[in-house]
Amino acid sequence: MTLTEILPSLQKLSHFEKVKAIQFLATELTKDEQTSAILEDGKTYEIWSPYNAFSAEKVLTDMLHQPILIKETTGNAILISEQEWNEIQETLYIQSIAGLTESIHQEAATPIEECIDVENIEW
16 A cells, blocks of 8 residues: 555544554554664654744744645635734725725825815814
């Protein structure tokens, strides 16, 4: 069986079953002659973790300033920053108010000399 054939089945496993599969594979690797020469019994080895990976956080944060297309076999998705999401929601809200968008465009076309100074507005 090839890895390509196994991967779809592995993706369907529960979180617990995936951890068990990792444990199984790690055990199998220690049985391998080449690997056993690299790994010493009873020795502790560091494993990289994304926790406290500040450089990875910066890369992801920088990436979120642009929408990211995530391609999936079941359908694509777009990953955007929370700020962009909030801006989209605000735009949709403003556009949902009847006549507001047209009013904004009309007022934006008003020449500056016809505008009222903000200091002269009576609130």
